[in-house]
Amino acid sequence: MARQPLVMGNWKLNGSKAFTAALIHDLKRELIGVSGCNVAIAPPVMYLAAAENELTGSEIALGAQNVDIHAQGAFTGDISAEMLKEFGAKYIIIGHSERRTYHHESDAFIAKKFGVLKATGMIPVLCIGETEAENEAGQTEVVVARQIDAVINTLGVDAFLGAVIAYEPIWAIGTGKSATPSQAQAIHAFIRRHIAEKSATVAEQVIIQYGGSVNDSNAAELFAQPDIDGALVGGASLKAPAFATIVKAAANAKK
Ligand code: PGA
Numbered sequence: 001m002a003r004q005p006l007v008m009g010n011w012k013l014n015g016s017k018a019f020t021a022a023l024i025h026d027l028k029r030e031l032i033g034v035s036g037c038n039v040a041i042a043p044p045v046m047y048l049a050a051a052e053n054e055l056t057g058s059e060i061a062l063g064a065q066n067v068d069i070h071a072q073g074a075f076t077g078d079i080s081a082e083m084l085k086e087f088g089a090k091y092i093i094i095g096h097s098e099r100r101t102y103h104h105e106s107d108a109f110i111a112k113k114f115g116v117l118k119a120t121g122m123i124p125v126l127c128i129g130e131t132e133a134e135n136e137a138g139q140t141e142v143v144v145a146r147q148i149d150a151v152i153n154t155l156g157v158d159a160f161l162g163a164v165i166a167y168e169p170i171w172a173i174g175t176g177k178s179a180t181p182s183q184a185q186a187i188h189a190f191i192r193r194h195i196a197e198k199s200a201t202v203a204e205q206v207i208i209q210y211g212g213s214v215n216d217s218n219a220a221e222l223f224a225q226p227d228i229d230g231a232l233v234g235g236a237s238l239k240a241p242a243f244a245t246i247v248k249a250a251a252n253a254k255k
Contacts, residue, residue: 005223005230005250006164006207008040008063008091008125009237012098020047023240024054030244031060037230037251040091041237045079048087055088063091063125066099069112081120092117093232095147096127097170107150114151118159125164125232126151127211128191132171140169140187145194157198164207166232167191172212174234181221181228184210188227216245223253 015023020043031039042063043051051062068078084092094117095110110126117124128147130140144167151159167187172179179187188208196203210222211232222228230250236242 003205003207003229004036004038005253006038006040006091006209007230007243007247007250008042008093008164008166008209008232009243010065010093010096010211010232010234011041011043011237012065012234013044014238015043015047017047017050020050021054023238024051024058024060026240027060027243028055028058030240031247034244034248034251037247039247042091042093045084048084048089052088061090062088063093064089065093065096067092067094067113067117069109069116071116081116081122085120085122089122091123091125091164093125093127093166097129097168097173107147108154110147111150111154114159114163115155118155118163123162123164125166125209127166127168127232129168129170129173129212135169135171141190144187144191148191148194152195152198157195157202160195160202160206162205164209165191166209166211168211168232170212174213176213178213178215178218178222179210181225184222185225185227188225192227214246216242216249219246219249220253223250 040061040063042065064084067081094113099105114124128144130143134143169179192203207229209230209232210228214231214233215236
């Protein structure tokens, strides 16, 4: 069964009310008539309500960049899964390397977030990936396997049914230095094989996005790889024409 790719924009800490309205307006226009690729955007939570409103009647799904593990209570500054859901968010990024680094999020904590999202009926977009030093030390497979096993060992492999993995080598994020299509394909195939050791069915359907300096010129080549199912896009998701070109590349990728 063919997997439908997902191209998701991770706006990170960028935007304003005016920017949100303008970018969504332009994206809707750029993507008219495009099918064969799921599309989502994750603005800062401040702008979810405005984005939900702007996206009414659009095929573009809404997402968020993080979630807390608690449902409610004395957790100053945190946002629950139910709150995100109430504003129409469907795809929730967890375990982004910027959160792992700046907020010291552990594999175990991220696995809890995964479980909370599944329980709330939302789609986790689990970010995994190695540092440059780990890459150079030949540790990439060990690192991504550990990050995936944190979920499998606590929630079971079936947690990946309907879920999304974003393989983002940290050395490629925001650096302009994307992994080559064949480097990325090799790791994506490894990730799928690793999950297949527990369940071939789950491995076959799980969406594995690539992320890290994806742009309008390198997207098509990446998406031509058999195990690359779309992309998590940072910088290039802030410009409607570039993001739309990436979506169209995924929609046109014949596998
Ligand atoms: P980038 O970011 O596209 O700007 O490299 C990707 C990400 O961090 O999700």
